[in-house]
Amino acid sequence: MTGVETKPNWYRLCYVDDLVPQSGVCALLERAGEEDQQIAVFYLPEEREQLFALGNYDPVGKAFVLSRGIVGDLQGHLVVASPLYKQHFDLRTGRCLEDQSISVPVYQVRLADDRVEICA
Amino acid sequence: MSVLKVVVVGNGMVGHHFVTTLAKKDLDVEIIVLGEEPRIAYDRVHLSEVFAGREASDLALASLDTYAELGITTRLGDPVVSLDRETKVVVTQSGARFNYDMLVLATGSYPFVPQVPGADHPRCLEYRTIEDLEAIKSAALGSKRGVVVGGGLLGLECANALQNLGLDTHVVEFAPGLMSVQLDAPGSQQLRTRIEGLGITVHTSKNTTNIKSVGSKSLRMEFADDSSLNTDLIVFSAGIRPRDELAKASDLVTGERGGIVINEHCITSDPSIYAIGECALHEGRVYGLVAPGYRMAETAADRIAGGSACFTGADMSTKLKLLGVDVGSIGDAHAQTVGAQVCALSDEQAGTYKKIVISSDGKKLLGAVLIGDCDNYDTLLQYQQNDIALPDTPVSLITPASGTPLLAANALPKTATICSCHNVTKGCIIDAIEAGCGSLADVKANTAASTGCGGCATMLKSLVDDELAARGVVIDKSICEHFPHTRQELFHIAKINSLQSFEDMITHAGTGKGCDICKPAIASIMASLWNDHILKPSLVSQQDTNDTFMANMQKDGTYSVVPRIPGGEITPEKLIVLGEVGKKYDLYTKITGAQRVDLFGAQLHQLPDIWRELTDAGFETGHAYGKALRTVKSCVGSTWCRYGVQDSVGMAILIESRYKGLRAPHKIKSAVSGCTRECAEAQSKDFGVIATENGWNLYVGGNGGMRPRHADLFATDLDDATLIRYIDRYLMFYVRTADRLQRTSTWLDSLEGGLDYLKEVVIDDSLGIAAELEEQMSHLVNTYQCEWKTALGDPEMLKRFRRFVNSDGNDKGVQFVRERGQKRPARDDERDDVIAVAS
Numbered sequence: 004m005t006g007v008e009t010k011p012n013w014y015r016l017c018y019v020d021d022l023v024p025q026s027g028v029c030a031l032l033e034r035a036g037e038e039d040q041q042i043a044v045f046y047l048p049e050e051r052e053q054l055f056a057l058g059n060y061d062p063v064g065k066a067f068v069l070s071r072g073i074v075g076d077l078q079g080h081l082v083v084a085s086p087l088y089k090q091h092f093d094l095r096t097g098r099c100l101e102d103q104s105i106s107v108p109v110y111q112v113r114l115a116d117d118r119v120e121i122c123a
Numbered sequence: 124m125s126v127l128k129v130v131v132v133g134n135g136m137v138g139h140h141f142v143t144t145l146a147k148k149d150l151d152v153e154i155i156v157l158g159e160e161p162r163i164a165y166d167r168v169h170l171s172e173v174f175a176g177r178e179a180s181d182l183a184l185a186s187l188d189t190y191a192e193l194g195i196t197t198r199l200g201d202p203v204v205s206l207d208r209e210t211k212v213v214v215t216q217s218g219a220r221f222n223y224d225m226l227v228l229a230t231g232s233y234p235f236v237p238q239v240p241g242a243d244h245p246r247c248l249e250y251r252t253i254e255d256l257e258a259i260k261s262a263a264l265g266s267k268r269g270v271v272v273g274g275g276l277l278g279l280e281c282a283n284a285l286q287n288l289g290l291d292t293h294v295v296e297f298a299p300g301l302m303s304v305q306l307d308a309p310g311s312q313q314l315r316t317r318i319e320g321l322g323i324t325v326h327t328s329k330n331t332t333n334i335k336s337v338g339s340k341s342l343r344m345e346f347a348d349d350s351s352l353n354t355d356l357i358v359f360s361a362g363i364r365p366r367d368e369l370a371k372a373s374d375l376v377t378g379e380r381g382g383i384v385i386n387e388h389c390i391t392s393d394p395s396i397y398a399i400g401e402c403a404l405h406e407g408r409v410y411g412l413v414a415p416g417y418r419m420a421e422t423a424a425d426r427i428a429g430g431s432a433c434f435t436g437a438d439m440s441t442k443l444k445l446l447g448v449d450v451g452s453i454g455d456a457h458a459q460t461v462g463a464q465v466c467a468l469s470d471e472q473a474g475t476y477k478k479i480v481i482s483s484d485g486k487k488l489l490g491a492v493l494i495g496d497c498d499n500y501d502t503l504l505q506y507q508q509n510d511i512a513l514p515d516t517p518v519s520l521i522t523p524a525s526g527t528p529l530l531a532a533n534a535l536p537k538t539a540t541i542c543s544c545h546n547v548t549k550g551c552i553i554d555a556i557e558a559g560c561g562s563l564a565d566v567k568a569n570t571a572a573s574t575g576c577g578g579c580a581t582m583l584k585s586l587v588d589d590e591l592a593a594r595g596v597v598i599d600k601s602i603c604e605h606f607p608h609t610r611q612e613l614f615h616i617a618k619i620n621s622l623q624s625f626e627d628m629i630t631h632a633g634t635g636k637g638c639d640i641c642k643p644a645i646a647s648i649m650a651s652l653w654n655d656h657i658l659k660p661s662l663v664s665q666q667d668t669n670d671t672f673m674a675n676m677q678k679d680g681t682y683s684v685v686p687r688i689p690g691g692e693i694t695p696e697k698l699i700v701l702g703e704v705g706k707k708y709d710l711y712t713k714i715t716g717a718q719r720v721d722l723f724g725a726q727l728h729q730l731p732d733i734w735r736e737l738t739d740a741g742f743e744t745g746h747a748y749g750k751a752l753r754t755v756k757s758c759v760g761s762t763w764c765r766y767g768v769q770d771s772v773g774m775a776i777l778i779e780s781r782y783k784g785l786r787a788p789h790k791i792k793s794a795v796s797g798c799t800r801e802c803a804e805a806q807s808k809d810f811g812v813i814a815t816e817n818g819w820n821l822y823v824g825g826n827g828g829m830r831p832r833h834a835d836l837f838a839t840d841l842d843d844a845t846l847i848r849y850i851d852r853y854l855m856f857y858v859r860t861a862d863r864l865q866r867t868s869t870w871l872d873s874l875e876g877g878l879d880y881l882k883e884v885v886i887d888d889s890l891g892i893a894a895e896l897e898e899q900m901s902h903l904v905n906t907y908q909c910e911w912k913t914a915l916g917d918p919e920m921l922k923r924f925r926r927f928v929n930s931d932g933n934d935k936g937v938q939f940v941r942e943r944g945q946k947r948p949a950r951d952d953e954r955d956d957v958i959a960v961a962s
Contacts, residue, residue, distance in 0.1 A: 017929035022928075023663065023664065023923065024664065025664035026663065026664040028923075028925075029928065030930070033930065039932060041927070060936070062176075065951070066680035067936035067937075068676070068680040071668040071672070072639070072668065073638070073639040073642050073643070073666075073667065074664065075605075075638035075642060076635050077604065078604070084638065084639035086667065086668035086676055087676070089639060091638075104166075104177070104181050104182070105181075
């Protein structure tokens with residue numbers, strides 16, 4: 004997150020049909036001149052935000068897997084559990100519930116008609 | 124009464140602990156924090172993790188917002204430069220003046236740099252602050268070698284940091300050994316061996332006399348013994364010196380070798396001024412560890428709030444991981460107590476060294492040194508701190524053969540420290556329970572016990588369980604926060620009410636949205652009851668990733684594929700198909716312990732293609748990913764073997780074909796042996812069958828793995844039909860009544876009435892449910908489908924098998940290297956750096 008500051012932009016990521024309710028999928032954020040980034044997009048239609056986006060990289064298990072975790076709530080936080088070692092990451096803040104010093108990136112994400120857009 | 128004005132100089136870990144402790148007290152107080160560093164207090168202890176990829180900002184212990192919420196005024200990046208005790212005023216560098224009623228000096232320390240010519244060279248650095256880290260990082264760019272001066276605790280931490288930066292790392296120590304304060308000579312030697320094994324070069328008994336510039340970016344260190352060492356940068360980490368200049372300038376009493384003298388209340392020679400942490404000198408001693416600093420902070424906060432706390436010195440026992448090596452030091456590690464006796468065990472092969480120091484009468488533990496294995500640290504610390512009488516043969520405390528003789532929680536006195544991070548005693552925990560804490564989570568939230576390093580978790584749990592049980596409290600057996608029920612209860616709720624989805628279950632019997640504990644548990648119950656396809660839309664979000672993708676996730680996020688090979692019997696043609704598929708998709712191929720073939724390294728999008736080829740060749744899914752029947756292993760039996768008395772392969776195939784796909788609380792394994800020689804190892808299985816002259820003997824509740832258990836003989840000389848009937852009932856009874864993730868072995872052990880009761884239920888039908896159990900099993904057998912075959916025919920289900928939903932791009936996170944002719948996941952040090960992109 005260091006380096007030259009660039010103004011965040013909205014990017015089209017995928018279609019709403021690509022999403023799985025109550026679960027996650029992985030989408031690739033491709034931007035000219037930047038490394039591709041794996042984004043885990045979670046679709047919880049009954050929540051106010053409906054969509055949540057985290058970095059797909061699990062810093063504990065050290066693999067790109069968070070989109071494949073189980074979604075739920077714990078102690079009032081909406082979370083995804085890493086499929087590798089089961090740490091829980093807050094869908095709203097990216098914080099790891101088991102270790103407050105660990106977190107994953109969180110992205111703003113929105114629905115524009117049938118498109119999912121991400122701010123990065 | 125006017126508001127008490129407390130000014131705190133310094134915002135390190137101890138200063139931070141002080142202000143948060145004081146702010147939470149019920150006291151009318153104005154707190155002003157003045158810090159030299161530009162950022163709010165951070166975790167200096169874990170500084171080296173910044174080199175291992177952690178963000179510096181992640182180390183922060185608080186934020187300005189949290190300080191503001193606590194009513195604390197904070198001024199950072201502006202050090203206090205003068206102190207007038209007469210008028211009770213401090214002045215910062217920028218000229219800001221602050222009056223105080225009470226002043227707390229938490230100015231910390233600075234790294235000691237020996238007075239060596241050349242030590243002021245710009246490539247000679249220090250290691251204490253985040254700014255120091257930035258300087259080390261930029262100096263390391265383009266450098267090959269880095270030297271740490273100092274082989275103590277901090278020095279080795281720093282060596283770890285340099286190695287993480289990719290430097291050829293050397294440690295130069297003045298003393299003859301590493302960590303000479305905490306370790307004895309053999310312990311120090313063992314540590315050295317381990318560290319050198321990691322590629323770090325250690326130089327001891329080296330007195331640096333000169334540091335010369337060689338060219339623009341290199342240095343040469345010259346030592347008193349005429350040897351020398353070339354390097355690109357040097358980091359000094361050879362101990363600390365208290366920051367006492369402010370105290371000296373204002374004539375507070377300081378020690379000869381530095382440090383602000385304090386009494387047991389942490390008050391300096393001026394009754395309005397406290398000093399805490401590394402700047403303070405207590406009974407001739409400066410404490411360079413964080414825990415004693417915290418105790419001082421608590422003492423000072425308590426006194427200011429009108430309490431009577433005392434700081435009586437602190438235990439310097441330490442347990443830590445240095446460069447991945449466990450190191451522990453307790454009490455009198457050097458056996459300096461008169462008459463002390465020593466027991467030591469050195470295992471050069473395992474790279475461990477353990478020593479205990481015992482009082483002359485052999486009754487008390489005085490100290491200990493542990494290298495390479497700190498499992499016994501907590502127990503030894505309890506013995507030493509609480510003067511607990513040692514066993515008759517104290518050496519048993521460190522011998523591996525006897526196992527760790529854990530000190531039971533109920534043997535400890537109330538004064539025993541359970542959690543040393545937060546200084547929580549057994550007494551505190553009992554008080555918390557007396558005051559109404561009714562669960563482990565309550566106790567943790569209330570006392571902070573076990574919320575630091577977590578090393579005391581096991582002991583805390585057993586203490587809390589014991590204390591609650593002693594009070595007649597029923598231990599909460601809810602599977603998670605969403606359902607106040609056991610798995611067995613949930614099974615009955617689902618069955619009686621015909622609930623068919625997770626949503627139905629949570630509406631009917633739970634709260635919230637569910638989690639990774641209850642969702643798969645209920646998915647498994649649904650499967651055992653109704654046997655729908657696991658990728659049915661209403662079920663898909665409840666499955667663990669292995670069930671969702673019908674493959675086993677490996678450490679790098681790729682999957683392994685295990686086709687079913689019933690009984691371990693396979694035709695050459697099918698074996699060739701496995702080989703061809705493995706070759707085509709470049710899969711790592713291994714024979715499993717269960718007579719199957721495992722194909723590793725498949726990516727999500729490859730799974731359907733792989734399975735299409737496998738199902739075309741007649742393979743079915745092996746359910747290696749599910750909590751389900753895995754495999755029925757067999758020996759070759761009477762068909763070929765000279766000793767076999769029954770066709771064990773035929774029976775194994777019959778059993779495996781019958782129960783394949785059966786979802787259960789945990790995985791189920793089985794085996795069939797063709798004679799009493801038991802080559803299929805059936806007695807280590809959840810259920811095992813061994814041939815006799817007259818039929819089959821059935822064994823139940825066996826297990827290999829972590830807690831091996833020999834299966835119990837359940838029934839003898841059964842004919843085929845009776846054998847299957849008993850297995851039907853046994854398995855279904857287990858599926859209904861076991862806890863989540865409880866194997867048959869522990870289920871049987873926990874079953875009230877044990878084996879005899881199980882025989883009554885299964886053989887004598889004492890509960891009158893045998894017909895129902897059989898009927899339910901036959902429903903499951905009749906509704907079996909190969910999950911992969913069904914999925915391949917359903918484009919909606921296959922939609923999930925995409926690496927990325929919006930791109931066919933490669934997953935750069937998945938990287939392989941080749942070893943012994945096959946691929947395997949790349950280790951961290953073999954990977955291209957794609958992680959940085961992700962974080």
